[in-house]
Structures are given as structure tokens and as C-alpha cells.
Amino acid sequence: MRKALVAGNWKMxxxxxxxxxxxxxxxxxxxxxxxxxxxCPPVIYLAELQQQLAGSGMQLGGQNCNxxxxxxxxxxxxxxxxxxxxxxxxxxxxxxxxxLYNESDELIAERFLHARQQGLTPILCVGETLEQREAGTxxxxxxxxxxxxxxxxxxxxxxxxxxxxxxxxxxxxxxxxPEQAQEVHQAIRARVAEADSQHAEQLSIIYGGSVNxxxxxxxxxxxxxxxxxxxGASLKAQDFLSIYRAAxxx
Ligand code: PGA
Numbered sequence: 001m002r003k004a005l006v007a008g009n010w011k012m013x014x015x016x017x018x019x020x021x022x023x024x025x026x027x028x029x030x031x032x033x034x035x036x037x038x039x040c041p042p043v044i045y046l047a048e049l050q051q052q053l054a055g056s057g058m059q060l061g062g063q064n065c066n067x068x069x070x071x072x073x074x075x076x077x078x079x080x081x082x083x084x085x086x087x088x089x090x091x092x093x094x095x096x097x098x099x100l101y102n103e104s105d106e107l108i109a110e111r112f113l114h115a116r117q118q119g120l121t122p123i124l125c126v127g128e129t130l131e132q133r134e135a136g137t138x139x140x141x142x143x144x145x146x147x148x149x150x151x152x153x154x155x156x157x158x159x160x161x162x163x164x165x166x167x168x169x170x171x172x173x174x175x176x177x178p179e180q181a182q183e184v185h186q187a188i189r190a191r192v193a194e195a196d197s198q199h200a201e202q203l204s205i206i207y208g209g210s211v212n213x214x215x216x217x218x219x220x221x222x223x224x225x226x227x228x229x230x231x232g233a234s235l236k237a238q239d240f241l242s243i244y245r246a247a248x249x250x
Contacts, residue, residue: 003204004035004220005161005227006247007061007123008234009091012042019045023052025237032057033248035227038089039234043077050086061089061123064097067110069118079118090115091229093125093145095167105148112149116156123161123229124149125208126188130168138166139187146191154195161204162188163229169209171231178218178225181207185224213239216246 014022019041030037040061041049049060066076082090092115093108112122126145128138142164149156164184166176176184185205193200207219208229219225227247233239 002202002226004247005038005204005206006035006240006244007038007040007089007091007163007206007227007229008240009063009094009208009229009231010039010041010234011063011096011231013235014042014045016045016048019048020052022235022237023049026058026241027052027056029237029241030056030058030244033245035244035247037244040089040091043082043085046082046085046087053086059089060085060087061091062087062120063091063094065090065092065111065115065120067107067114069114079115079120083118083120088121089123089161090120091123091125091163095125095127095165095170099167105145108145109148109152112160113153113156116160121159121161122156123163123206125163125165125229127165127167127170127209133166133168138184142184142188143191146188150192150195154192154199157192157196157199157203159202161206162192163206163208164188165208165229171210173210175210175212175215175219176207178222181219182222182224185222189224211243213242213246216243217249220246220249 038059038061062082065079097103115122126142128141189200204226206227211228211230212233
């Protein structure tokens with residue numbers, strides 16, 4: 001059985017006070033189910049969340065990490081630092097990192113391999129832009145993003161998570177239909193299976209892009225959709241909890 005999970009990507013939102021009250025509300029309504037619930041706050045709030053979440057069963061993740069162990073990399077955070085503050089996961093290759101900070105497939109592969117080596121589970125984001133979808137190159141783009149890692153180390157996919165996030169669906173309120181998402185998820189699993197069928201079967205592939213309390217269940221019921229990576233709706237406790245419950249039922 002592969003793991004179902006829902007991760008909340010807070011991005012650069014909120015404040016200390018808002019983070020505290022969001023977590024309090026989540027804790028009050030959270031009942032552990034079959035899926036894993038992961039919060040990915042801005043790193044500066046990790047210490048506080050680590051204390052608040054202790055013993056709750058909820059997990060923590062970073063939104064990015066550097067490919068080096070340590071050194072003169074001003075502004076960066078290492079995988080080991082994330083782990084010191086209770087993170088088990090790290091989002092890598094988010095489309096905002098790729099587009100706004102020029103993170104290349106090669107850099108993301110370095111980060112993925114380093115994070116794995118340090119003991120973090122990467123949530124590797126892949127996805128096409130609207131232009132690429134309309135040009136019919138969706139799978140080509142996604143395979144290129146995957147192959148940057150697959151070609152270097154298939155072991156990296158043991159227990160990793162892939163998030164399919166069509167760029168045109170992120171923060172736009174426009175979601176991929178369950179069928180559109182399933183088609184890509186299935187193709188991702190098939191691509192990984194070409195390298196290792198057992199890893200492919202174990203691989204959790206989650207969907208991201210305007211997931212909300214109303215559309216989560218119809219997405220998560222699809223055969224190859226193992227949960228969600230949630231931006232906007234993860235900042236609203238009740239919505240995020242509904243999304244989590246939808247993943248537990250799938
Ligand atoms: P969204 O963001 O749910 O606000 O579309 C998803 C993401 O960027 O991971």
C-alpha cells in the first residue's frame with residue numbers, strides 16, 4: 001500500500017500570530033486518519049511549530065533546501081537544519097522556485113539527492129505551463145523534469161513523493177479535472193516503472209493546483225492520485241482539515 005498524504009504549502013504567508021492560531025485550530029480539529037498531514041511553513045516558524053505539534057502526529061516539511069551540507073551560502077537553509085527542527089519532508093522544485101528563482105532541473109536534482117542522503121523525504125514538484133499544455137508537450141516537459149533525477153539515481157525514488165502541479169492551476173482557482181490529473185499521474189508512475197517497477201508502485205504521487213475543500217474528494221478518488229499539495233486552502237484550518245479527511249477516505 002502506498003502512503004496517502006496531504007501537505008500544506010504556506011509559501012511566504014502569514015505572521016507569527018497567524019501561524020500560532022492556524023496551528024491551534026488545526027490541532028483542535030485534527031483526527032489522525034489513514035493519510036499523513038504535513039505542514040510546510042516559512043522556516044522561521046519551524047521551531048514554534050515543532051513545539052506546538054509535538055505528539056500530535058502531524059508532520060513538518062521545509063519549502064526548499066540547499067544542495068550543500070554547509071558553508072558560505074548566504075540566505076540558504078540546509079537539509080540537516082530542517083531536520084533539526086523536526087522536518088521529515090522538503091518540497092523541491094516548486095514551480096515558483098523554477099520560474100522566479102531560475103532553479104534548473106540539474107540544481108533540483110542535486111537538492112533532491114542531497115536531501116535524500118541526509119534522510120529527508122523530498123516532495124518533488126513537476127508540472128507544465130499553460131503554453132506547454134496547449135502545445136501538447138505536457139508529458140515531454142514532465143518527463144524531462146523527472147529524468148533529471150531518474151537518470152542519476154533511481155534509488156532516490158524509494159519512498160519519495162512526486163507532486164504533479166500544473167503551473168496554470170497554481171493559485172488560479174482553475175483546477176485540472178480529475179481525469180486530466182489522473183492521466184498525468186499515471187504517466188509519471190509509468191515513467192518511473194521503466195526504471196524500477198517496485199519503486200513506481202510505492203511512489204506517492206500527489207496533485208497540487210487550486211485543491212480546495214470542494215474538489216479534493218473527486219481528485220483523490222482517482223487511482224493514481226495519492227493526496228494533495230495545497231497552497232491557498234492550507235491557510236484556512238477548516239478547509240485544510242476537510243481536504244485531509246478527503247485524503248483519508250481515498
Ligand atoms: P494553490 O497552490 O493550492 O494555492 O494553487 C498549490 C501550490 O503551489 O503548491
